[in-house]
Amino acid sequence: MNVHTVSRPICIIGLGLIGGSLLRDLHAAGHPTFGYNRTTSRAEEAREEGFDVSSSLTETLARAEKEGALIVIAVPVPGFPHILDRIANEAPSCGFTDVASVKSAILQAVKERGLEGRYVGSHPMAGTADSGWKASTTGLFQGRAWVVCYDQLEEGDVSDAWAALWGDVAHMAGLVGAEVIPTLADSHDAAVARISHLPHVLAEALSVVGDNGGALSLSLAAGSYTDATRVAGSKASLVRAMCETNAPKLIEVLDEALELLQGARNDLAGDQPSLEELVDAGYRSRIRFDARSGLRPVLRVHPGADGWVSILRQAEAIGSRVEVF
Amino acid sequence: MNVHTVSRPICIIGLGLIGGSLLRDLHAAGHPTFGYNRTTSRAEEAREEGFDVSSSLTETLARAEKEGALIVIAVPVPGFPHILDRIANEAPSCGFTDVASVKSAILQAVKERGLEGRYVGSHPMAGTADSGWKASTTGLFQGRAWVVCYDQLEEGDVSDAWAALWGDVAHMAGLVGAEVIPTLADSHDAAVARISHLPHVLAEALSVVGDNGGALSLSLAAGSYTDATRVAGSKASLVRAMCETNAPKLIEVLDEALELLQGARNDLAGDQPSLEELVDAGYRSRIRFDARSGLRPVLRVHPGADGWVSILRQAEAIGSRVEVF
Numbered sequence: 001m002n003v004h005t006v007s008r009p010i011c012i013i014g015l016g017l018i019g020g021s022l023l024r025d026l027h028a029a030g031h032p033t034f035g036y037n038r039t040t041s042r043a044e045e046a047r048e049e050g051f052d053v054s055s056s057l058t059e060t061l062a063r064a065e066k067e068g069a070l071i072v073i074a075v076p077v078p079g080f081p082h083i084l085d086r087i088a089n090e091a092p093s094c095g096f097t098d099v100a101s102v103k104s105a106i107l108q109a110v111k112e113r114g115l116e117g118r119y120v121g122s123h124p125m126a127g128t129a130d131s132g133w134k135a136s137t138t139g140l141f142q143g144r145a146w147v148v149c150y151d152q153l154e155e156g157d158v159s160d161a162w163a164a165l166w167g168d169v170a171h172m173a174g175l176v177g178a179e180v181i182p183t184l185a186d187s188h189d190a191a192v193a194r195i196s197h198l199p200h201v202l203a204e205a206l207s208v209v210g211d212n213g214g215a216l217s218l219s220l221a222a223g224s225y226t227d228a229t230r231v232a233g234s235k236a237s238l239v240r241a242m243c244e245t246n247a248p249k250l251i252e253v254l255d256e257a258l259e260l261l262q263g264a265r266n267d268l269a270g271d272q273p274s275l276e277e278l279v280d281a282g283y284r285s286r287i288r289f290d291a292r293s294g295l296r297p298v299l300r301v302h303p304g305a306d307g308w309v310s311i312l313r314q315a316e317a318i319g320s321r322v323e324v325f
Numbered sequence: 326m327n328v329h330t331v332s333r334p335i336c337i338i339g340l341g342l343i344g345g346s347l348l349r350d351l352h353a354a355g356h357p358t359f360g361y362n363r364t365t366s367r368a369e370e371a372r373e374e375g376f377d378v379s380s381s382l383t384e385t386l387a388r389a390e391k392e393g394a395l396i397v398i399a400v401p402v403p404g405f406p407h408i409l410d411r412i413a414n415e416a417p418s419c420g421f422t423d424v425a426s427v428k429s430a431i432l433q434a435v436k437e438r439g440l441e442g443r444y445v446g447s448h449p450m451a452g453t454a455d456s457g458w459k460a461s462t463t464g465l466f467q468g469r470a471w472v473v474c475y476d477q478l479e480e481g482d483v484s485d486a487w488a489a490l491w492g493d494v495a496h497m498a499g500l501v502g503a504e505v506i507p508t509l510a511d512s513h514d515a516a517v518a519r520i521s522h523l524p525h526v527l528a529e530a531l532s533v534v535g536d537n538g539g540a541l542s543l544s545l546a547a548g549s550y551t552d553a554t555r556v557a558g559s560k561a562s563l564v565r566a567m568c569e570t571n572a573p574k575l576i577e578v579l580d581e582a583l584e585l586l587q588g589a590r591n592d593l594a595g596d597q598p599s600l601e602e603l604v605d606a607g608y609r610s611r612i613r614f615d616a617r618s619g620l621r622p623v624l625r626v627h628p629g630a631d632g633w634v635s636i637l638r639q640a641e642a643i644g645s646r647v648e649v650f
Binding site for chain 2: 128190194213217218233268278287
């Protein structure tokens with residue numbers, strides 16, 4: 001039994017891998033959902049599969065406003081300024097969220113337009129190396145973390161409407177099988193720099209170094225190279241957008257990695273080449289990660305209740321998921 | 326129909342992931358195969374599964390000598406000096422190969438003992454993050470590259486016996502479904518530094534940087550981190566042995582990676598953060614790799630025939646597999 005209920009229709013702007021997969025799962029869950037995709041032929045394909053999709057942003061936002069929908073912005077990061085302006089003007093009553101892989105820069109853009117009272121940032125930790133509507137699939141979010149940000153609550157009093165919006169975003173994530181992890185935008189960006197953006201940068205570098213070895217290297221490449229370079233096959237513009245938008249945090253963790261790698265290089269260049277320090281530390285870290293997998297602790301929270309911010313803070317500190325009631 | 330025939334029994338020394346999986350596949354193919362494992366309880370487990378396994382190295386080498394077996398050394402690299410000394414003394418007529426992930430250091434140890442006339446180095450490009458007999462499995466080598474070295478042929482005339490040994494090692498690889506790639510030891514070590522040892526070093530560093538982010542980072546980690554740190558879960562002593570034994574080649578490619586990553590760091594720190602150079606190069610490299618996958622060209626070679634060295638050189642240059650007839 002699915003206990004998640006979202007109190008309004010959902011309107012998804014942008015039907016790529018994430019937006020498209022969300023449309024599929026919400027539709028399958030029987031929740032009223034409609035969407036917009038800029039590319040007419042993609043919208044047409046989605047309609048042929050039975051989805052309620054338009055290629056007119058004007059019409060879509062008018063409908064969202066009329067129906068009091070929760071808007072989900074699922075376009076690439078460079079498209080945000082335009083979409084935010086359009087929402088401000090054409091859907092002035094709607095609450096909205098987004099699914100971008102950076103959160104501070106988006107929150108700042110939202111605040112510049114004075115829209116923070118009806119915005120809750122979010123980010124599903126799901127994806128593949130593929131992108132676009134054709135890559136969208138059902139079940140993409142099952143068991144995955146879905147970050148829901150609470151900066152406005154941390155910064156002061158919030159309205160009942162904002163608390164209800166936070167609850168609806170969390171329930172939407174639950175409706176598609178994801179686990180809600182509350183964070184501040186800054187903590188999110190620091191964490192994903194480590195576990196998503198740095199892996200992308202390392203994958204790009206490894207991909208180049210392997211290719212530099214020519215035909216023999218690529219012919220011998222097996223699991224370790226294939227797995228570690230997989231995300232280098234992601235669309236370059238998407239990788240660039242997320243890394244560049246999170247540059248300050250990414251630089252910090254890239255410096256950590258550079259120090260470790262430079263240390264390993266020096267250890268290898270000694271009279272007795274040794275990787276003891278790096279390999280022992282890496283092994284212990286990976287074992288800790290394995291031990292955690294699939295075992296997120298859970299806290300329960302009621303949006304708007306007294307002290308709910310402290311539950312969210314506590315969940316963030318231990319990487320816990322929250323159940324909204 | 327399997328066209329591969331090995332002209333003698335096969336004796337496997339060391340039944341970890343590689344040796345154990347080889348034993349399983351050769352046994353399943355109906356080829357006379359016996360093995361040795363130092364740990365008595367592991368040898369017992371293998372016998373209970375119906376394999377012909379001893380925990381006496383003395384008895385195993387005596388049997389190999391008596392039956393004229395092809396010996397496969399499948400112990401970790403630090404164990405090689407002892408095993409080579411024992412083979413020199415106790416199986417003085419046997420041809421032998423090995424499956425270690427470095428080839429120059431092993432060839433040097435073989436030459437120091439004057440055994441190069443009955444040795445052919447080899448390396449199956451297969452593995453998982455697990456190790457030991459319990460991790461061994463059937464089908465591990467199916468479709469994988471299996472390097473077979475030809476240094477002695479490159480360096481001068483070889484005996485008919487050495488040519489026959491080379492053919493048997495290649496046929497053994499074919500018997501378990503692998504594709505034979507001929508290389509010199511030095512070319513092999515340079516290539517695997519790029520596509521195996523560097524991935525391990527990057528995985529260790531990424532594993533540490535992710536763990537440095539604490540509970541929240543590990544809770545948010547998804548596919549890119551999981552895939553890219555997988556091999557950091559490999560047994561530390563095995564990772565160290567292969568990387569440290571190949572230190573000169575690994576340093577070269579680590580320097581290439583460090584230069585790329587330092588460049589990316591500087592590009593991110595500018596007024597207009599940009600990863601265009603690295604991401605475009607990484608993407609192009611990965612696409613080239615994808616395009617090659619599963620499409621190794623094939624050359625045919627008859628060991629000992631006039632000019633067979635030039636076919637092996639040509640195969641190495643293009644990363645081609647060879648079919649032995």
